[in-house]
Amino acid sequence: MSTFKKGLQDIVAATSSICFIDGDKGILSYRGIDIHDLAEKSNFEEVCYLLWFGKLPRQSELDQLIGDLAKNRAVPQEVFALMKSFPKDANPMDVMRTAVSGLALYDPDRQASNTEANLRKAYRLTGQIAGIVAATERIRRGQDLVPPDATLKHAANFIYMLTGKKPSATAERAMDVALILHADHELNASTFAGRVTAATLSDVHSAVTSAIGALKGPLHGGANIDVMRMLLEIGDVNKVEAWLKDALASKKKISGFGHRVYHTEDPRATHLRTMSKELCESSGNGKWFTMSRLIEDTMKREKNINANVDFYSATVYYTLGIAVDLFTPIFAVSRISGWTAHILEQLGNNRLIRPRAEYLGPQYPAPYIPMTGR
Numbered sequence: 438m439s440t441f442k443k444g445l446q447d448i449v450a451a452t453s454s455i456c457f458i459d460g461d462k463g464i465l466s467y468r469g470i471d472i473h474d475l476a477e478k479s480n481f482e483e484v485c486y487l488l489w490f491g492k493l494p495r496q497s498e499l500d501q502l503i504g505d506l507a508k509n510r511a512v513p514q515e516v517f518a519l520m521k522s523f524p525k526d527a528n529p530m531d532v533m534r535t536a537v538s539g540l541a542l543y544d545p546d547r548q549a550s551n552t553e554a555n556l557r558k559a560y561r562l563t564g565q566i567a568g569i570v571a572a573t574e575r576i577r578r579g580q581d582l583v584p585p586d587a588t589l590k591h592a593a594n595f596i597y598m599l600t601g602k603k604p605s606a607t608a609e610r611a612m613d614v615a616l617i618l619h620a621d622h623e624l625n626a627s628t629f630a631g632r633v634t635a636a637t638l639s640d641v642h643s644a645v646t647s648a649i650g651a652l653k654g655p656l657h658g659g660a661n662i663d664v665m666r667m668l669l670e671i672g673d674v675n676k677v678e679a680w681l682k683d684a685l686a687s688k689k690k691i692s693g694f695g696h697r698v699y700h701t702e703d704p705r706a707t708h709l710r711t712m713s714k715e716l717c718e719s720s721g722n723g724k725w726f727t728m729s730r731l732i733e734d735t736m737k738r739e740k741n742i743n744a745n746v747d748f749y750s751a752t753v754y755y756t757l758g759i760a761v762d763l764f765t766p767i768f769a770v771s772r773i774s775g776w777t778a779h780i781l782e783q784l785g786n787n788r789l790i791r792p793r794a795e796y797l798g799p800q801y802p803a804p805y806i807p808m809t810g811r
């Protein structure tokens with residue numbers, strides 16, 4: 438058996454044609470196309486096409502996908518009824534995990550597991566997860582649900598369902614770019630969890646439910662929530678240095694920093710930093726960006742650790758007026774595209790994923806001591 442590596446660090450656990458990362462050079466690409474090009478020139482629907490079909494769409498193909506995604510946004514009333522029965526203070530990631538599990542029961546393709554059916558599930562889940570996040574917020578606020586608007590694209594429709602108002606062009610573009618940047622990231626923990634479940638020949642909803650559970654954790658998608666809570670706790674630019682010094686002295690991990698794969702700047706952080714600056718300053722919230730920059734500079738100087746995707750996405754969402762505990766669910770609104778691309782890829786060339794453990798327990802053969810002798 439090969440040697441154990443804690444956390445499977447640097448272990449190659451799959452072949453994949455979806456996402457290329459060079460952690461030393463800070464390169465991220467979807468299907469070979471650099472994330473900087475996609476962030477500047479593409480949109481979320483086009484990225485979905487790229488992830489699911491392996492190439493950029495022609496105009497007619499993109500139009501078709503935009504229409505198909507818009508047609509597949511409806512969440513069954515039974516799932517909304519289920520969500521309305523949850524405690525008002527439920528963690529939105531727990532709500533999403535349970536609601537997505539519930540969606541499986543009402544999916545028109547629930548009996549089918551061929552590629553076409555699985556692709557339709559990918560379309561539906563992409564539309565429905567956005568609807569679930571929006572509904573989570575509106576239900577707990579006691580507001581009426583906002584039905585999807587088929588004339589709006591994914592990012593704008595999500596903000597519309599969440600707030601009841603059509604977003605400004607700036608807010609729509611900010612959300613669209615955030616969705617592009619979060620869409621895929623190779624074998625991150627949630628995608629790996631999804632592939633492991635898919636590889637047992639379970640079903641797409643089960644695989645996505647596994648992925649949502651993994652994304653929730655603060656070492657993964659949950660970090661963007663902790664970043665904003667940290668900024669709110671510090672509260673003022675003048676308190677940043679002392680707070681950070683104390684936190685580092687007590688060996689605290691600073692959310693939004695560090696990465697298993699990148700040894701240089703996370704290329705997604707580059708865009709989110711720019712967006713955070715623009716949104717914080719234009720909304721009169723410049724202090725959050727100033728504090729973030731100070732934390733970033735101090736982390737670089739003291740620990741030589743870079744900001745990751747979750748650091749600046751926190752202030753982007755906050756200045757868009759989104760509730761802090763919805764930040765991780767918004768990660769899933771985007772990552773569902775990558776999860777489903779990986780699930781389809783796994784099923785296209787499947788083998789059960791079943792590694793081994795290095796046994797460290799009592800030496801075999803250990804005696805079976807009868808109850809009276811224990």
Ligand code: COA
Binds near residue numbers: 444658745
């Ligand atoms: N704050 C302070 N120190 C950090 C750090 C952080 N955010 N991230 C890593 N380090 C330090 C560790 O203390 C460790 O130092 P040591 O070798 O002196 O003990 C070293 O860097 C390696 O960290 P480790 O936790 O072993 O790396 P990992 O690859 O297992 O973990 C993360 C990667 C992302 C889980 C980790 O960086 C982290 O917990 N970050 C904060 C949570 C976060 O932002 N997650 C989102 C990731 S996109």
